[in-house]
Amino acid sequence: MQAVLILAHKNLDQVIELANRLSTNFEIYIHLDKKADITKNQLQKLKKVSKEYISKYDVKWGSYSIVRATIDLMKLALNNKQNTYFHLISGQDWPLVSPQDIYSYFENTNLIFMNYWLATSMRKTGEPEIWWTKYYFNYDQINRRTTFGKVYHRLLLLIQTMLRVNKLKKYGIEESSIYAGQEWVDIPRDALEYAIEYYEHHPSLEKIFSTSFCSDEMWLQTVLCNSEFKSRIEKNTHHYIEMIEKHGSRPAILDEEDYYKITSGDYLWGRKVERPISDKLIQMLDKINQDGPTQ
Template identity: 55%
Template sequence: MQAILILAHKNIEHVTKLATILHNNFEVYIHFDKKMNIPENYKQILDKKNIHYISKIDVHWGSWSIGAATVLLMKEVLKNRQIEYIHVISGQDWLTIPSKNIYDKFIDNDRIYMTYSKAKNVKKKGESIILWQKYYFNYDKINRRSTFGKIYHRGLLLIQSLLRINKFKKLGINLEIYSGENWVDMPRDAVEYCINYLESHPNLLKMLQTGCFSDEFWMQTILCNSPEFKQRIVKNHHRYIKWQKQHGSYPAILDMSDFDNIINGDYIFARKFENPYSDELITQLNRNNK
């Protein structure tokens, strides 16, 4: 048995349709951002199909809250001893191949499909992302996307650089820090290892809770520092993500112009989908998946 974990923060109709399709082959677990309103009629649809859902964490972009929601879902999944493989996707994903084909691809598969890089070697918008864990941030309280949040972020980097802040030294973090996307596919033993490691290393959890975009660091850092698990990682998560600005969003909100690239690539999911821009694309993908 396999499980799909969906991290959702908007568009309940899309999430419900996605979960319903996936439920044909998977156990589906959803975490809805606590700020989301979930109308009763959608709860009834999910309940009728025995789709698991919780809404416990107030999710803030750039904070550990996204990682915390992932951890919460993983703990829920691990309660079911029959689950052998898990997939983490967003509430703005859609299938690029039939649900059964996705399931079959991971039967008796002990590989971990995950992107990763050494954080010290990566820069984003001119920033060395290792600083996102070396320094302290509090984006559970500050809106990182706002104009103030952007100025605040620059200020934090400057001040902590001048003060020579080193959270790694203070917390006793002796690991190589890795980063990658939160969207992963991994077998049960890798999920158990991640959760157990996090629970037995409160210093690492503290690093993540006070870091920036920590959902993009925690699994990669834990698994890549384990020789046993690192050798099982395939550096490809089979997600189609367009790293361009489109329809006012980065990464792009997808539309029909992306159809050929999606169906001709080695993908199982794509993101981001949003009404009305992606409606025709979803229709065509559904036809292609029949």
């Protein structure tokens, strides 16, 4: 059995449709942002198409709340001993081939599909990514995406750089051991069990990542890339993502203009998909995937 874990925060009708399509082949587990508006009818539909549904955390972008929601969702899925492979996606992801094709692709592999890089080697928005872990941040309390949050972030960087703050050194962690990558992962049971157990038995890691920025893109990479599982990581994640600004979003919201690239490549999942902008693309994909939409 394979499980799909969905982190969702908006567009609930689309999340329901996504879960419904995938439920033909997968066990579905959903965490919905606690502050999301949901009707009774939508709640009933979500519970109907998911094995487990929770809405525990007020998730804020760049904050540790995402890690908490992710780990809780992973634990729920691990409780079912029949689940042997796990796919973590967002509520704005979409299957680019039929659910059966996705299931078949991962059915007989023990590989981990997850991209990664050393945090010391990457700069994002002009900042060394390692700063996001060695400095202190509190974005569970501060909304990083507001104007105030952006100014606050710059002040935190400036002050902590001047003061030579390094919480990694405080906990005896080398900067060269911190890895980062996209949060979305396809992972077998033994690797996921190891990652969660290791993380929870090394409280220094939680102390580091709970006060980091975008730790949802670091905690799993750091654990697995410093273990024997690193040799089983495949960096080709089969996710189609356009890291450009389009339709007011980065990553881009996918539309019919992405169809040729998707069908010409080795892709299983797409991000971001958002109706109605992505309607025509979905229709085009359904036409070539004989599976079609699930009713």
